[in-house]
Amino acid sequence: MTRPFLSIRNIEKTYGRVVAVQDVSLDIAQGEFVTFLGPSGSGKSTTLYAIAGFLQPTRGDVLLGGKSLLSVPSNKRNIGMVFQRYTLFPHLSVADNVAFPLRVRRQPKAEIDAKVAAMLKLVRLETMADRMPAQMSGGQQQRVALARALAYDPPILLMDEPLSALDKKLREEIQIEIKRIHNETGVTILYVTHDQEEALRLSDRIALFNAGRIEQLGTGHDLYEKPASRFVAGFIGNSNFLHGKLSRSDRSITLPDGTAIQGVALDKVGPGQGDVSIMIRPDHFRLHNGEAAPRLVGTVTDTTYLGEYTQLTVLTAWGGALSVRLPPDDRASPVEKGQSIALTCAPLDVRAF
Amino acid sequence: MLLDFNRLGGLRVALSAIAFLVGAFLLLPIVVIVLLSFGSSRYLQFPPPAWTLRWYEELFDNPDWLASFATSFEIAVVVAVAATLLGLMASFGLARGRFPGKEALRALFLTPMVMPVVVLAVALYAFFLRLQLNGTFVGFVIAHTIIALPFAIISISNALEGFDKSIEDAAVLCGASPLEAKLRVTLPAIRSGLFGAAIFSFLASWDEVVVAIFMASPDLQTLPVRIFSTLQQDLSPVIAAVSSILVALTVLLMAVAAIFRRGKPA
Ligand SMILES: Nc1ncnc2c1ncn2[C@@H]1O[C@H](COP(=O)(O)OP(=O)(O)O)[C@@H](O)[C@H]1O
Ligand SMILES: [Mg+2]
Numbered sequence: 001m002t003r004p005f006l007s008i009r010n011i012e013k014t015y016g017r018v019v020a021v022q023d024v025s026l027d028i029a030q031g032e033f034v035t036f037l038g039p040s041g042s043g044k045s046t047t048l049y050a051i052a053g054f055l056q057p058t059r060g061d062v063l064l065g066g067k068s069l070l071s072v073p074s075n076k077r078n079i080g081m082v083f084q085r086y087t088l089f090p091h092l093s094v095a096d097n098v099a100f101p102l103r104v105r106r107q108p109k110a111e112i113d114a115k116v117a118a119m120l121k122l123v124r125l126e127t128m129a130d131r132m133p134a135q136m137s138g139g140q141q142q143r144v145a146l147a148r149a150l151a152y153d154p155p156i157l158l159m160d161e162p163l164s165a166l167d168k169k170l171r172e173e174i175q176i177e178i179k180r181i182h183n184e185t186g187v188t189i190l191y192v193t194h195d196q197e198e199a200l201r202l203s204d205r206i207a208l209f210n211a212g213r214i215e216q217l218g219t220g221h222d223l224y225e226k227p228a229s230r231f232v233a234g235f236i237g238n239s240n241f242l243h244g245k246l247s248r249s250d251r252s253i254t255l256p257d258g259t260a261i262q263g264v265a266l267d268k269v270g271p272g273q274g275d276v277s278i279m280i281r282p283d284h285f286r287l288h289n290g291e292a293a294p295r296l297v298g299t300v301t302d303t304t305y306l307g308e309y310t311q312l313t314v315l316t317a318w319g320g321a322l323s324v325r326l327p328p329d330d331r332a333s334p335v336e337k338g339q340s341i342a343l344t345c346a347p348l349d350v351r352a353f
Numbered sequence: 354m355l356l357d358f359n360r361l362g363g364l365r366v367a368l369s370a371i372a373f374l375v376g377a378f379l380l381l382p383i384v385v386i387v388l389l390s391f392g393s394s395r396y397l398q399f400p401p402p403a404w405t406l407r408w409y410e411e412l413f414d415n416p417d418w419l420a421s422f423a424t425s426f427e428i429a430v431v432v433a434v435a436a437t438l439l440g441l442m443a444s445f446g447l448a449r450g451r452f453p454g455k456e457a458l459r460a461l462f463l464t465p466m467v468m469p470v471v472v473l474a475v476a477l478y479a480f481f482l483r484l485q486l487n488g489t490f491v492g493f494v495i496a497h498t499i500i501a502l503p504f505a506i507i508s509i510s511n512a513l514e515g516f517d518k519s520i521e522d523a524a525v526l527c528g529a530s531p532l533e534a535k536l537r538v539t540l541p542a543i544r545s546g547l548f549g550a551a552i553f554s555f556l557a558s559w560d561e562v563v564v565a566i567f568m569a570s571p572d573l574q575t576l577p578v579r580i581f582s583t584l585q586q587d588l589s590p591v592i593a594a595v596s597s598i599l600v601a602l603t604v605l606l607m608a609v610a611a612i613f614r615r616g617k618p619a
Contacts, residue, residue: 054522075525075534087523091541100537101527145523152528 004063005030005188006051006156011060013046020046021212024060028190030155033182035191037199038209039235044192047209048158051190053077064155080149080187084161086141088133094144095120095129101152119147122181139170143177150185159191163198175201196236200224208232224281228268230353233279240280240322246352248273253352256318261294263347276352282325283309284349288342296343298322303335314341383600390593397590408594418579418595425576428490429558432497436554437547439498440505447506448513466503473499474564481568488570496564501554508553512546513539545613552610556603 004027013021021043028034036044050057053074062069069077088097098119102112120126123143133141142162149157159178163171179202182189193199199206200220208215208223208231216228220236227233234241244253244261246269252262253276261278269276288295301321302313312324312335324343326335335341358365385399390408392401412418447459465473477496478487486492516539524534540547562577569578576599580592 052522052526073530074522075528075530077526078528079526081523081526083519083523085517085519087517087520089520089524089538089542091544100524100529104528104533104537148523148527 004028005032005065006190007061007063007066008047008051009061009063011047011050011057011062013043013050013055014058019212021050021057024212024214026207026214026217028188030188031186033189033191033202033204035193035199035203035206036209037193037196037206037235038215040194042209043212044194044209045160046212048160048190048192051156052079052081052158078152078154079156079158080152080154081158081160082142082145082149082162084164086133086138086145086165088141088144088148090133092133093129094125094131094133094136097133097144098148098151101148105152115151119151122150122184123147123177139166139174142166142174146178146181150181150187155188157187157189159189161192161194164193164195171198178202208235210235227279227351230277230279233351233353238282238323240282242278242280242320244276244278244352246273246276253278253350255296255316256320257297257316259294259296261347261350264350264352265348266352269352279351279353280322280345281349282311282323283327284345285322285324285326285343286345287326288344292344294344294347296345298341298343300335300337300339300341303337310335312341314343386593387597387600389590390597392590392593395590397588397593408590412591412594415591418591421574421576421579424490424573425559428493428497428575429555431494432501432558433551433555435494435498436501436505436557437509437550440502440509440550440554441547443502443506444509444513448510449518462506463503465499470500470561470563474567477564478567487568488573490573493565493568493573493575496568497558497561498554500561500564501557504553504557505550508549509543509546512543512549516543548613549610552606556606560599560603 006028008024008026008028011021011024012019024043024047026034036047038044046055049055050060051062051069053069053072056070064077088094089100092100095116098116099112102115107115116129117126120129123146125140125143125147128136128140128144133144136144145162163174166174175198178189178191181187182202191199191202203220205217205219206223207217210231216223216232218226223232223236227236230241233239242255244255246253246266250262251264251266252260253264254260264278296316298314298316300312301315304311309325309327312322312326314322314324316322322343358368361368388401389397389399391404391406392398393403393405393407394401443462447455447462474496477492477499481487481492481496484492486495520542521534521539524538525531529537560577561575562581565575565578566581569575574582576595580595583589583592
C-alpha cells in the first residue's frame with residue numbers, strides 16, 4: 001500500500017463501563033473504498049463518528065495526510081457524510097440543499113450554480129432541482145444527500161448504512177451508482193454496512209467489526225477464503241462448523257465418525273491439540289469420485305434445485321446436518337432425497353479454529 | 354374499532370345530541386355577547402330590539418379603553434417574544450441535554466400551568482412588592498412570561514423532539530458552525546413549533562386576568578382588568594363590544610396557529 005492517506009490509530013471509545021470501540025487501527029490509501037462490516041452494535045458507527053468529529057475518542061488518534069484531526073471541529077474537517085437516516089434540510093429545495101455547503105463557504109453565486117448543476121448531474125437528478133425533500137422517495141433523498149456531501153470536494157466521504165432503509169432492488173441500483181461515482185470522482189470512501197453482499201460488491205477492502213474490534217481487514221476474497229477467526233468464517237458467506245480432534249503428530253483432524261482430514265492449514269489453531277472447530281463452505285464439497293481423501297458419508301435429507309447449483313442437506317453419521325452446494329457438473333446423475341452420498345473436499349479449503 | 358360510531362344504533366342519536374348540546378353550551382354565551390355588542394339596548398336586552406355600531410364608536414372614542422388595548426397588546430407581544438426565546442433555550446436543554454434531574458426540571462417548567470393561578474398571583478405580588486415591580490410594564494411581562502412559558506416549552510419541545518438531530522449534524526459536517534447550523538437549519542425546520550409557541554404565549558398573556566388584577570395600577574390596566582373593573586361599576590354594552598374584539602382576535606390567532614400546524618411537514 002502507498003503512504004496512508006487516512007490513518008486511524010488505536011481508537012478507543014468507552015461510555016462509562018460500556019466499551020463501544022477498542023483498539024481499532026486502520027490505514028486507508030487515497031481513493032480507496034473501505035467498508036466497515038459487522039453486526040449491529042459492533043462499533044462501526046462509533047468509529048465513523050470519531051472520524052467525523054461527532055464524538056471524541058477516549059484514546060487514539062485520527063490522522064489525515066499526516067495531521068491529527070482530533071483538535072479540528074467537525075465543521076472545519078471538510079469531510080463529507082451520508083447518514084443512515086434521511087438528513088436533507090426539510091425547508092430547502094434539492095438545489096438549495098446541495099448549495100448549502102457552498103453558501104456556508106461563501107463561494108460566488110455563479111460558481112455555486114455551476115457546482116450544484118454538476119452535482120445533480122453526477123447523481124442523475126438534474127430534473128429534480130426544485131423539488132422539496134418531502135416530495136422525493138427515500139432513494140432519491142439519499143442521492144441528493146450524496147450530491148450535497150460531495151459538493152465541496154471533500155477528501156473523504158463517510159457513509160453510515162445509507163441504503164439500509166431501502167428495498168433490495170433499489171439498494172442494488174444505488175450501489176451501482178455509488179460505485180460509478182467512486183470511479184468518476186476518485187474520492188476516498190469509508191462505508192458502513194451490516195450487509196455482507198453490499199460490502200463485497202462495493203469495497204476494495206473490508207474491515208470486519210465484532211464487539212468493538214476489527215476481527216479481520218482484507219479484500220472480500222481474503223475474508224471469504226482465508227477467514228482469520230471463527231467469527232469471520234461464520235459472518236461471511238455460509239459455513240458448516242464441525243467438531244474435530246486435532247492430532248499434532250500427523251497433522252490430521254478426525255471427525256466424529258472417524259473420517260480423517262490430512263493437510264489442513266493449522267495457523268489459526270493454538271499450540272495445543274484435541275478439540276478444534278473446523279469450517280467447510282457449502283460450495284467446497286464435491287461428490288466423492290473413488291479415490292480422493294477425505295471421504296465423508298451421509299444421507300441426503302433435502303435437495304433444492306436452484307439452477308446455478310443444487311442445495312443439499314446431508315445428515316452425517318454422527319447426526320449433524322451439512323449444507324452442501326453441488327455445481328452443475330457434479331449432478332449429472334440427480335441426487336435423490338434419502339439416498340446415501342459420499343462427499344469430499346480439498347483439505348486446503350478446510351479451516352480449523 | 355371497538356366503539357364504531359356507525360354501529361351504535363340508537364345511542365348514536367343520544368351521542369350526537371350530547372355533543373351538540375356541549376358545543377352549544379360552550380359557544381352560545383360568546384354568540385350572545387357578540388350579538389349584544391351590536392344591539393341598540395343600553396340594558397343588554399336580548400334579543401336586541403335594533404342593530405347599531407354605537408358601542409364600538411363609544412369604545413374607540415374612549416382613550417382609557419384604547420390605552421388598555423395598547424397595553425394588553427404590547428405586553429402580549431413582548432411576552433410572546435420572551436417566552437418563545439426562553440422556551441427555545443429550555444427546550445434545547447430538555448430535548449438534547451443529558452443531565453441528572455432532567456425530568457424534574459421539565460416538571461418544574463410546567464408547574465405554572467397546573468398551579469392555581471391565584472397562588473401564583475399572590476406570590477408574585479408579594480415578591481414584586483420588594484422589587485417595586487407591581488404596576489409596572491416589566492412586572493406584567495415577567496408575570497405573564499411565567500404563565501406563558503409552559504405553553505412555549507411544550508410547543509417547541511414537541512417540534513424539537515420530532516426533529517432528527519442527524520439533520521443538524523449533517524449541516525455541521527457541511528461546514529456550518531454549530532450555531533449557524535441551528536439558525537439556518539434547525540430553527541427553520543421547527544418553525545411551526547416556534548409560531549405555535551409565540552401564538553399561545555401571546556394568547557396566554559392577552560386574556561390573562563387573575564395575575565393582571567394583582568399587577569395592575571390605575572395607569573396600567575390590561576384589557577381584561579379594565580373589563581373587570583368596569584363591570585363592577587356598570588353593565589355597559591361597550592363591554593360586550595370589547596369582549597367581541599377580544600374573541601375575534603383570539604379566533605384569528607387560533608386559526609393562524611391551525612394553518613401553521615397543517616402546513617407543517619410530516
Ligand atoms: N451514547 C452511547 N452511550 C452508551 N453506549 C453507546 C452509545 N453509543 C453507542 N453505544 C454502544 O456502543 C456500541 C457500538 O455502537 P455503534 O458504533 O453504534 O454500533 P454499530 O454502528 O456497529 O451498530 C453499542 O454496543 C452501543 O450500545
Ligand atoms: Mg450504526
